[in-house]
Amino acid sequence: MGSVARVKLNADAYLACLTHALSNETEEVMGLCIGQANELRFGCEINICAVMLLRRMDKRKDRVEISVEQLSNASTVAEELAKKTGRPLRIVGWYHSHPHITVWPSHVDVQTQAMYQMMDQTFVGLIFSCFNQTKSNAHSVEMTCFQSRTNQEWDPPQYERIEVPMYVEKTKTLSEVNLQTLIDLPNILVQEEAQAYETVAGSCGDHILTNIHNAAVHAQTICNITETVTSPLLHVFEAAISSHQRKVEQVREENEKLKKEIFLLEKEKEAECTD
Structure with a gap:
């Protein structure tokens, strides 16, 4: 399957991600994205239809990690959902929050994303930046979708982020x-x-x-x-x-x-x- 050209995030899945991100103003939270990958002429399209919240085993202000056990449990949930819906659903990405900081992934986020892409090249990362204020003191929420790639021009070669276009897809009901x-x-x-x-x-x-x-x-x-x-x-x-x-x-x-x-x-x- 080719590179990821775009990501569609169902509105009800977006609501779940955003609610989770806004639940903690001092620490990052995270979860996994369930969906399917569709091969198009211009690349791969990822459609995220559901998310799975992850309980943090190690609460740290600026770091989130996924254990092997959590990945295994999430894969089981995705398989059960695939059988129920008749769609080829699987774990297609992860998301985490950036409270009070920029939406752009840190070097640790980029390295973590690169690790996931070693197992699945279409795996994507989502970040929700929240609890930030604009110049007019209004609260703002930003989100981005990214992948990692190796920049061979650096010595030694290092990972860098690739922005992936992401759209929120309207849904009639909350699944x-x-x-x-x-x-x-x-x-x-x-x-x-x-x-x-x-x-x-x-x-x-x-x-x-x-x-x-x-x-x-x-x-x-x-x-x-x-x-x-x-x-x-x-x-x-x-x-x-x-x-x-x-x-x-x-x-x-x-x-x-x-x-x-x-x-x-x-x-x-x-x-x-x-x-």
Whole structure:
């Protein structure tokens, strides 16, 4: 398969990525992209239809890593989704956030991307830059898609980024897999914080004030997740339910209208047969 010419990101998958990126203002988060690769005349087109959130085993401000186990689990999820949809779905890329910094990949990101491309040359990387302010103090979100290549002109040769055109593809509804991804997000964030709290608590001994402080910080973090992630998601889901209920009511009204029309047509037909 040839080089990647462009990437299409489904709108509901974009929503899941962006919600995940906005869930943490101080640390990078990451996940994997599920989709399919289509060979075109001018190159390969990657269509990302779903994303899989990854729980961070090592929380660091400016570094994210994918374990072999996580890649294996993600491949299994992609295979199950492929069987369910009848499409040749697989892991086609990864994404991570850049809170308060530029959208462009760091040299570490470029090297990480090069490693993935050794296994799959069409593998792509997405970055979501968030929590940045414009000159008018408005918050901005930027995203980019990239791959890596070796620049032989440098001595020694080094990896450099290649920008890949990316478009957000409109979707009519929120797919089941991306809906489940959004539902899972608060649970993953809580699990990460619980693991971090247990690690710190286990290394601080029995000093009562230290333990009280750690417990208070943990409680504050959980409240922050509820306020910034869980509560907005509930509002989104409530709005979606209301919208679906209105559509169901419209369908019922149309159904009743059609039943009446069919009834009248049958009566007219019976009258014609009688005559």
